[in-house]
Amino acid sequence: MEIDRDQIQAALKNVVDPNTGKDFVSSRSIRDVAVDGSKVTVAVELGYPARSQEDALRALVTEAVGQVAGVTAVDVTLTTKVVAHAVQHGVKLLAGVKNIIAVASGKGGVGKSTTAVNLALALAAEGARVGILDADIYGPSQPQMLGLQGAQPASPDGKTLTPIEAFGVQAMSIGFLVDVETPMVWRGPMATQALKQLLTETNWADLDYLIVDMPPGTGDIQLTLSQSVPLTGAVVVTTPQDIALLDARKGVKMFEKVGVPILGVVENMSLHICSNCGHESHIFGTGGGQKMCDDYNIAFLGGLPLDMQIRTEVDAGRPTVVAEPDGRIAGLYREIARKVAGSVAIRAKNMTHKFPNIVVQNT
Numbered sequence: 001m002e003i004d005r006d007q008i009q010a011a012l013k014n015v016v017d018p019n020t021g022k023d024f025v026s027s028r029s030i031r032d033v034a035v036d037g038s039k040v041t042v043a044v045e046l047g048y049p050a051r052s053q054e055d056a057l058r059a060l061v062t063e064a065v066g067q068v069a070g071v072t073a074v075d076v077t078l079t080t081k082v083v084a085h086a087v088q089h090g091v092k093l094l095a096g097v098k099n100i101i102a103v104a105s106g107k108g109g110v111g112k113s114t115t116a117v118n119l120a121l122a123l124a125a126e127g128a129r130v131g132i133l134d135a136d137i138y139g140p141s142q143p144q145m146l147g148l149q150g151a152q153p154a155s156p157d158g159k160t161l162t163p164i165e166a167f168g169v170q171a172m173s174i175g176f177l178v179d180v181e182t183p184m185v186w187r188g189p190m191a192t193q194a195l196k197q198l199l200t201e202t203n204w205a206d207l208d209y210l211i212v213d214m215p216p217g218t219g220d221i222q223l224t225l226s227q228s229v230p231l232t233g234a235v236v237v238t239t240p241q242d243i244a245l246l247d248a249r250k251g252v253k254m255f256e257k258v259g260v261p262i263l264g265v266v267e268n269m270s271l272h273i274c275s276n277c278g279h280e281s282h283i284f285g286t287g288g289g290q291k292m293c294d295d296y297n298i299a300f301l302g303g304l305p306l307d308m309q310i311r312t313e314v315d316a317g318r319p320t321v322v323a324e325p326d327g328r329i330a331g332l333y334r335e336i337a338r339k340v341a342g343s344v345a346i347r348a349k350n351m352t353h354k355f356p357n358i359v360v361q362n363t
C-alpha cells in the first residue's frame with residue numbers, strides 16, 4: 001500500500017509542540033520527511049533547546065505518524081538550532097549574542113534575580129549557550145547567587161571584559177567591578193551609560209541567549225534600557241498579591257510601548273507548601289498572574305512556590321537548578337525556560353544577523 005504523504009503532513013499538523021504552543025508544521029520544525037516503503041523517517045529541527053524532553057517530543061511525533069494508514073515503522077531524528085530573532089525597529093544586534101531576553105519586574109523584591117539566574121541555568125541545562133548580565137545596578141546580586149563574590153573579570157586587551165563562567169553560564173555584573181557594600185548613587189544617565197558599556201564591552205562568546213536581570217521597576221533607566229538594548233523579548237516576574245500585579249502591569253505596558261514582545265509572566269511565590277505538614281496555602285492570593293495574562297493576551301509561563309529551598313540555595317551561590325537538578329522545583333524552572341525559548345523560536349528571524357552587510361566592490 002502506497003503511503004499518502006499528505007496524510008503524514010496532516011498527522012504532523014495535528015501534534016502540538018508543548019513548548020511553542022504550535023503544531024510542528026506551523027512552527028516550521030519539520031526539515032524532511034522520507035518515505036521508504038512502509039517506513040517513514042522524519043527530521044525535526046527545534047528552534048529551542050529541549051534536552052530533557054527529546055524522548056517525549058520524539059514519541060509525540062512517532063505516535064502521530066504511526067497512525068497514518070500503511071505506516072509500519074517511524075524513525076524521528078531531533079536536532080536543535082537556535083537562531084537570532086527580530087528586535088526593536090532600528091536597534092542593532094550585539095556581537096556574539098543571538099537573542100537577549102530581559103527579566104523584569106514592576107517592583108523590587110518579587111524574586112526577579114532568583115528567577116533570572118535559575119532561568120539562565122535551566123536554558124543551559126536544556127543544551128543552550130547562555131549568558132547572564134546583572135543589570136540590577138542598585139543591588140547586583142548575581143555574583144552572590146552564582147557563588148562568584150570577589151571574582152574580577154579579566155581584560156586581556158585593556159578595553160573589553162571577559163565574562164566569568166559559573167555552572168557553564170557566562171556572567172557579567174556591575175557587582176564584579178564595584179564594592180557591593182557601597183551604595184551606588186549614580187544619576188539615571190550615568191547608570192544607563194555604565195550598563196550599556198557593560199553589555200557591549202563584554203566579550204560574550206557565541207551565546208544563544210543572554211538573560212538580562214533588569215533593575216526593578218519601570219523608571220527612566222528601565223525605559224532607556226528597554227529601548228536601546230536589542231531585546232528579542234521580555235519575561236515579567238510578579239508575585240500574586242494585587243499590589244505587585246498592579247506594578248507588573250506597568251512593566252508589561254512599558255515593554256509594549258517600546259515594541260518589545262512579552263514572552264510571558266512568571267508568578268513567583270505562588271503557593272506555600274508547609275515543610276512540616278505539607279499543607280498548601282496561597283499566602284499572597286491566587287489566580288492573579290493568570291488573570292493579568294488573560295487581560296493582556298500574553299502567556300502565563302508558570303508559577304514557583306514560596307519555598308525555603310529556593311532561598312537557601314540561591315543565597316548560598318548554588319541556585320536550585322544546579323543544586324538539585326532532578327528535583328521538582330528545577331523541573332518547574334526548566335519547563336518555564338523551554339516555554340520562553342519556544343516562544344522566542346516562533347518569532348520572526350533576524351535577517352540582519354543571517355546576512356551580514358554585503359559590500360559590493362567596484363573593480
Ligand SMILES: Nc1ncnc2c1ncn2[C@@H]1O[C@H](COP(=O)(O)OP(=O)(O)OP(=O)(O)O)[C@@H](O)[C@H]1O
Binds near residue numbers: 136312
Ligand atoms: N520562590 C521563592 N521562595 C523563597 N524565597 C525566594 C523565592 N524567590 C526569591 N526568594 C528569596 O527572596 C529574596 C529576594 O529575591 P530576589 O533578590 O530574587 O528578588 P528581586 O526581585 O530580584 O529583588 P530586587 O528587586 O531587590 O533586585 C532572596 O533572598 C531570594 O532568595
